[in-house]
């Protein structure tokens with residue numbers, strides 16, 4: 001790694017620490033680095049002052065040198081207290097700014113790019129999260145470089161102190177000092193390598209530690225009797241992690257004599273010569289003291305020099321960040337893009353849309369032509385894997401079609417500001433997120449960019465049928481939906497689904513005009529699903545509503561039904577039209593009704609399809 005090429009960029013990162021903090025920190029680090037040399041010089045002066053006071057019998061002769069020595073000691077105290085605080089402040093600001101920049105890129109880029117292995121690896125390296133096994137981040141590297149530069153000044157000063165009295169001594173001291181430094185550097189790098197591999201074992205161990213404490217995995221561990229197996233596995237990881245570290249300690253203890261031998265070999269002959277000169281009266285005692293202390297200062301400065309692995313780690317972050325920038329090139333700025341329009345339900349058209357996930361072999365959507373009319377209630381049905389969820393991710397602009405285009409009110413979605421378009425959408429994905437926050441916060445995230453509005457929260461809860469749940473919660477809206485928090489609780493699957501739905505309906509209250517629901521009733525019973533569909537039907541007109549569902553008895557009441565199959569729309573129309581056509585939809589519907597008639601659940605009026613989407617044969621797909 002060529003440090004000189006990346007050093008300026010690493011140092012530039014420090015600007016985020018702020019002008020004053022950076023200036024103060026640089027001054028403190030410089031003072032710290034100069035202290036050993038200053039101490040040696042002050043010690044020489046003090047000896048000279050004491051000698052003069054003894055010689056002239058004037059105690060006042062020592063005052064000046066005593067003040068200088070006191071100033072050095074005071075500076076050491078001040079820097080020792082100020083350096084950690086300033087370092088902490090600078091670290092927080094530099095890493096904070098860096099993380100914000102990476103986060104901004106990752107949240108604004110296309111998911112297709114974000115999900116590639118190259119992008120994931122670059123983001124991981126750029127964030128260098130310690131909990132993921134990284135030993136140092138951007139600020140560690142940048143501060144290490146700054147400290148190294150300061151220590152060069154300290155080294156030159158220490159060499160000057162000894163060179164001033166004995167001209168040949170700097171070279172004699174510098175050689176063993178550099179050798180000791182190299183040995184230490186190698187030892188630290190080896191320790192980091194061992195520590196890194198031990199961390200990987202620790203991370204693996206942590207997976208099982210957390211699994212044991214988690215309610216979900218905890219169930220499996222108990223039901224399948226995995227406890228002994230898990231403990232054995234954890235022991236294995238712990239043994240591997242510790243073995244590397246113990247081997248390292250063992251090696252270090254056995255080779256501890258090397259630096260000591262180098263110090264002795266370098267310093268002893270020189271010190272003996274200087275002492276002999278001093279005894280012979282060729283070198284003053286004060287100069288000899290300064291030389292001895294100065295020589296030791298050279299060793300001190302070089303030993304204190306921060307390990308190069310930190311700088312290497314910082315450079316790795318710089319390079320990874322550059323890669324993140326290259327891969328996640330943001331879409332053109334919003335201002336240059338078309339606005340998404342507001343207020344009215346959008347008219348969306350999929351035109352010959354083809355799409356395949358990055359790295360996947362199969363084309364999921366293969367020429368989809370689909371219209372979502374303003375304010376209509378549209379149902380999308382199809383077998384498992386037909387591409388219904390994929391359709392939604394394209395509608396949200398999370399992925400771009402490989403071919404074809406999506407038009408929103410006649411404008412290509414690719415030319416519309418993604419943020420503004422998503423403000424018009426409220427989506428509940430099949431795998432909705434269960435945030436470990438309070439109920440109100442969970443719902444408010446439907447428009448996290450706005451100040452939460454309690455009236456809108458309550459209206460959305462009434463619409464989704466969540467109100468009765470709110471009343472039963474110990475702290476109502478302020479109940480944390482996380483049993484491990486004080487006063488927190490866990491919701492059932494169906495209750496969580498209503499929370500996700502309320503989140504979307506809240507977004508509707510706050511200005512969204514297209515509601516998209518992917519299996520919104522997967523966790524609800526048949527009666528609750530019917531009631532939900534009635535409420536969704538009330539939203540139409542005010543907003544467009546797109547519902548994906550496998551339960552055909554429910555979606556039959558949609559304005560239009562679209563059937564996806566083979567990567568394209570194979571049928572569309574009202575329930576009545578599609579039944580009359582006696583095609584794929586009619587066969588799926590008949591199969592579900594047949595299951596119901598066979599007594600597999602639901603009311604017996606032929607309206608209810610009892611089918612859950614979890615099994616291929618039981619779902620719409622199985623009815624083909």
Ligand SMILES: Nc1ncnc2c1ncn2[C@@H]1O[C@H](COP(=O)(O)OP(=O)(O)OP(=O)(O)O)[C@@H](O)[C@H]1O
Nearest residue numbers: 357360364382383384385386387388389390391430
């Ligand atoms: N992130 C992804 N990367 C690669 N392939 C994916 C990804 N997500 C989905 N797929 C594949 O795309 C196809 C369509 O998936 P999609 O989730 O859109 O189907 P679906 O109709 O919603 O299915 P279901 O009814 O089971 O929810 C599937 O074959 C699936 O394996």
